[in-house]
Amino acid sequence: MERTPLNALQVFVTAARAQNMTRAAERLHLTVSALSHQVRLLEQRLGVTLFVRGPRGLKTTAEGALLLQRIGPHFDAIDAALEPLCSRRDCVLSISALPSLASSWLMPRLPQFVAQHPDFEFNLDSSVARVDFADGRFDGALRYGPGHWDGVTAELLFEEWLTPVASPALLKGRKPPRLDELGDWPLLSPDDPWPRWFEQFGGKEPKRYVATFSDSDTLQRATAEGLGISLGRATLMRPLVESGRLVVLFPERMKARYAHYLVYPERSTRHQGFQAFRAWLHVQASAFQASGQNEPLQAPARTAAKSGSKPRRPRG
CATH class of the missing domain: 3.40.190.290 (D-Maltodextrin-Binding Protein; domain 2)
Known part of the structure; x- marks a missing residue:
């Protein structure tokens, strides 16, 4: 299996934490359409559904919650490591x-x-x-x-x-x-x-x-x-x-x-x-x-x- 693109994982983490496509897109300086496309590609690559979309925003599925739990801290560590350089x-x-x-x-x-x-x-x-x-x-x-x-x-x-x-x-x-x-x-x-x-x-x-x-x-x-x-x-x-x-x-x-x-x-x-x-x-x-x-x-x-x-x- 090919490596999953980091940008797709970052989009997922941002969307899962924001629980809203529009807010997540603003934080990443993307359009909502581009962000949705990244999420769909990630779901297709993993073969699971990551979000349940509703009128009040996004909610992670059981698989989505598990993925966030496993990769979220790694993105936090990267941000912490880059902060002094920023x-x-x-x-x-x-x-x-x-x-x-x-x-x-x-x-x-x-x-x-x-x-x-x-x-x-x-x-x-x-x-x-x-x-x-x-x-x-x-x-x-x-x-x-x-x-x-x-x-x-x-x-x-x-x-x-x-x-x-x-x-x-x-x-x-x-x-x-x-x-x-x-x-x-x-x-x-x-x-x-x-x-x-x-x-x-x-x-x-x-x-x-x-x-x-x-x-x-x-x-x-x-x-x-x-x-x-x-x-x-x-x-x-x-x-x-x-x-x-x-x-x-x-x-x-x-x-x-x-x-x-x-x-x-x-x-x-x-x-x-x-x-x-x-x-x-x-x-x-x-x-x-x-x-x-x-x-x-x-x-x-x-x-x-x-x-x-x-x-x-x-x-x-």
């Missing part, structure tokens, strides 16, 4: 971004890009997981790090600055700390560069830190809820400072050793959608850095006055 189409753009940067920086700007490119399908994955470009799922990623990753291109978007921030709830009824008193307050996330902060601006580390977190987004939330003081990244904390949920404690700031980068594999240089996103992203990042918005907002004058310490010039 994402490389020029009109489909898949980007990974850290949740903290996605919510605080990218999302407020993304509507502009979507409006400029209405024919693009933009897929955003917010995750702290390492991106493996070999699986073909993503065209690029926004990452915070040293700027050197094997096998990919990393382009600097903007640098980051650090300074201690706290919730107004934590400061309520208390005199804000001086620089040399910071270690006496509840501090968060010992994995952050607190030792470098104390070395640069004075004071000493606490004997213990209150809590540590696996990602920056959760750290920001904990700080805003009053759990303790964190060494906030200016880019991420700015919206919370502007909304009054966080307070910058000192005019001092420290340049982070890491920065924000656009990372992508070589194949993305041939992806028109990604190249459009890359060009737009660099314009946004340049304007953001030129405006100084990646630097911390100034500490309130009352905080500096109560602290009893003279503001020091920021050190780069």
Whole structure:
């Protein structure tokens, strides 16, 4: 027996699941007549009736239900295997971004890009997981790090600055700390560069830190809820400072050793959608850095006055 054509089997699976010839034909971009012809050819080849046609649509016979049960999962597996490759189409753009940067920086700007490119399908994955470009799922990623990753291109978007921030709830009824008193307050996330902060601006580390977190987004939330003081990244904390949920404690700031980068594999240089996103992203990042918005907002004058310490010039 000759092999049954795959296109006839695909037509059968689509029709069986749609239970309607017209809907199935639309999904396959066929005429109803062409679809019916494929079904008849398949029935003749197999020697069984696959559908019972009625006024309310199609219903599979016992043989049709059995055939769908046996071959349907295989078509699903083929679709799943092809999905990563389909994402490389020029009109489909898949980007990974850290949740903290996605919510605080990218999302407020993304509507502009979507409006400029209405024919693009933009897929955003917010995750702290390492991106493996070999699986073909993503065209690029926004990452915070040293700027050197094997096998990919990393382009600097903007640098980051650090300074201690706290919730107004934590400061309520208390005199804000001086620089040399910071270690006496509840501090968060010992994995952050607190030792470098104390070395640069004075004071000493606490004997213990209150809590540590696996990602920056959760750290920001904990700080805003009053759990303790964190060494906030200016880019991420700015919206919370502007909304009054966080307070910058000192005019001092420290340049982070890491920065924000656009990372992508070589194949993305041939992806028109990604190249459009890359060009737009660099314009946004340049304007953001030129405006100084990646630097911390100034500490309130009352905080500096109560602290009893003279503001020091920021050190780069």
